[in-house]
Amino acid sequence: MKRERDSIRILYLDGHESADRRARELEDADSRFTVEVAGSVTAGVDRLTNEAFDCLVSPGELDGRTGVGLLSAVSEAAEDLPFVLSTVDTGEGVASGAIFTGDGDSGPGSADPETVERLAARIETVLSEHRASQRHKQRANIFEKAQRIADIGAWEYGVETDRAFITDGVRRIHGLDPDEVMTPERSIEHYHPDDRQTIREAFQQAIESGESYDLELRFRTADDDLRWVRTRGQPEVEDGDTVRVLGTMHDITDLKRRERKLEQQKERFEEFAHVVSHDIRTPLQLASGLLDEAERTGDPEAFERIRQAHQQIETLIENVLTLAKQGLGIGATEPVEVDEIVRAASESIDRSTVAVETVETFRIEADPNRLRQLFENLLANAADHAGPDATVTVGLIEPLPTTTRGSDRGGHGFYVSDDGPGIPVDERDDVFDAGYSTAEDGTGFGLSIVKEVALAHGWDISVTESRDGGARFEITGVEIVSP
Template structure:
């Protein structure tokens, strides 16, 4: 806890510089002048902290009590005009807490009883001698000390009560401005403080930001220098410089600046304190309080104020954090790519409180036409009925995390399929205030699902309805060929083989486009060697330059490698002089075990009777930084055709289906990989796959 420092307008050897030796001002009311002088002299001699002022009668005493500050009254009883008891009665009406000692010339039980009933503090019979005055001085000091202790306890109780009230209000405030205003108003609203203000520390000055209390409208809101000059000796400047709580016990000579001096003097403030507002090493300004209690701000009071300063700083920190989080939430809400809506409860049911930009853009409404409307107004008839039948609102308000599919309607009546996620929103009381709902637009997903359904039907037709009659044709043609050796039958069989190849490629293309859901860690080099044995590679050779593991679907990665190997063997070995234009032709293998090999053999036999497919060709498989490549040193692909080779059906070879490399692209996309065709270092073709999860095999 920061050190507390107090400062008086007296030197340190003054009796007023400690609670035990503070000055006690005594008003002595005595009509006998000589007795008054002797009594005053002896009292001041008996106790040096006593300062005695004399009044010759009760009326004069009352006037002086109105004009000056006294800590106690000593009064003779037998005086002309108004006696001591009558004087006591008036004093008790005006100053009920002021210690009052009654002096009498002779003892009287009746007088003592009346004095006690009237509220006298002590009753002393006049006697001569130094012992009598020492006794009287002791009685006065005890009475004043008791009263001061009572006042301090009472003040501390009021301080604690005020601090508790202020703390509670700080916790309930929502912003820094509200916290500062609440603190100042609460502290200055009642005893023990009359004025309070909060200022922010700016370089070498303090700038008041909020204030409240006596004549707050006239408060001079000038800045307070903190550099340590002669006019910067007050608690505010010292607290700003030291970062510790500071207090001054008399504002008569030590205010912050001359501009503050007049304000303090006019309001009869007796003392002031300044407390840093700091939380977790961050300063939020200074809290300053003024009181009319002389010699206020002892260690206990400064401790309480210091704790209040920490609470206020914590509250300001919390409010700033809350404001920042609210801004972030509002930004996320407004900029969310999902449609977002909040609802609030009304007597007629929940209505839209606000919605984000995406909701308005997707549905084509203006904000003014959405806010305040029932949310089901923007649902399709079926979704609105489901909302009512299934109690969607009620379940969301009961803290049930709602997961539903809802169909929204645009301003033009178009249906938007969405996935709804809704949770309750709580009010400050803890009760449900409404709901927070997110709508994920799944219209595209639904469209793809419908396309997939149609594709499944297509695959079924291709697999069964087309293949069955094809098998019948092939069977009859085979019988004709065997019985008659007819060249027409040979042509029919070649055509059926071609149709079978086409059907296989179509089925492969349809199946490989589905997204990969499960993968295995596969050794790329080993899989490439296995694929090499499944494809007719002729005179080509395989080199695995890097060993690495690839996260992939095993069957699809095998299909990808076989298609690339078959394509390289068929087209990479083509002579640049004879088929320069056909270098980009791709080939689609049809099955892992037989079709790719058969395709390569079939097409390889067409090139030349003497040539061997892939003769002299080298195919390399290696690692990239985030992927792998398959390259050859063949004829390569013209640069202007590299963007076309992955298109379905593209080919410059009448004998090719045009599906091989499109299947490669589909498999890559299903894995969320990027594929690119480039020129290899040897002038051939290099297929690069990026975005692949790989792990290199250490040597």
């Protein structure tokens, strides 16, 4: 079944008296052609600006302009339309310089007049090539947009030539300039130091053994931004030897963050289940047993202990609701003066039991309300566990100096330390669990809330021993803001 033939609109740029006749002859040569005549450059530009055409044709001279000069005069209005210069006899001699046809066609190659039929055939050829070029550009554009949307790029490595081809998507993931050369080894150097051997061995196995690979690894861009990528390699083997390796790179940083958030939510649900099944049940059972005793003996102390158990249950429920409502979310972040937040947070504790000092003034990018909540709970923890007359110190963590390109910038952050008895090593992994407390009347939610606030900002938190032997909480991965 033949495809329905498309109509073709041609603008014929010709100031000769025979222009209209030549236009009709072109229409007669191909029934798809509709030919409009413009007798001057100005008229041609006007028609191109206001009407749609598929092709420009000219015998090569108009208003004193010929060849490339004529094309330049109408190029802005013509945009990327194919431009065919003909050597059809105008009746006033063959146009000079008429071997240029535009869009890759070199024309008849002589000044001999060509037939209208041959010109029509050349127009069809030029249009076919132009349309093929446009389809290729469109596919390339769609592919590039798809790479941007999906944060993906493709690459090819020729084993014999030892040369690599990469798409713009791969350049974007690496953070490279358009003219920078990429080699396999240079790409491997962008991976996290702990992952480089993994990707290097996988790439070598693809070449030597024809084994494909599919890995999720940490990756550092040219701007030193730590990301996650999924990198895949598929070898092509000919006569038993790998001749090339084709692959893709996919930035999966957002996916990894979502996975981490889901894991954290799962942990929180498990913590809530533990609180409901154990932490709340314990004081509830105690209150129930004491109620029998109080009813039997009328002992005021029993009633007081019942009241305390109910108060502990109420506190536990409030803390659970706080975690459930706030979860891992934070509000808008802004540069925050840590010293000011610490002073505000210290107002919520008994200053007679603990002294608070900030070693230096610095600013961080944070949600000020959630940051104050973090400090309030850390200071309250020190007041409860560091002992009377304790001193709490807040300071800046500086990353260790290093010359390794792949060093982790996560060392930036701040610490909160005290000079109390500290936390035993075997308990440090448990202190952030909801419901964990060594205090007789503690709920075990303060440090759990601290952890939630840190994770909500994308920070990491750990506990170690302070210089004075007390507890030292370190929050890292923090963006320190210059004054």
